[in-house]
Amino acid sequence: MLLKSISIFVKIKTMNILNTIESIHLRASRSLDVTLIQNSNGKRINQQLIYIYNYEGVHYRVFKTLNDFFNFIDNLDDNCICEFDNETEMENYLTLEFEIK
Secondary structure (H helix, E strand, C coil): CCCCCCCCCCCCCCCCCEEEEEEEEEEECCCEEEEEEEEEEECCCEEEEEEEECCCEEEEEECCHHHHHHHHHCCCCCCCCEECCCCCCHHHHHHHHHCCC
């Protein structure tokens, strides 16, 4: 009997680490968090800044650039990466699913 060797490569995705660099309180119920997302694949560290707009503690929008956020505030464009209705969903997405580019 001849046994064949099969190699299977599995890409294991590591969790992203979120570090809030600065919280800017725009109004009593609105803030903008400048957040650094980091991920290490063993060879190098990937990182990206994102901007999280928190509206009344219950609605969150994530922006790739500060300019995208300003365009949203000025009603020029809604170019957010994603939006959530609670903090847990947002954190789960950013730590487990968000791909750093």
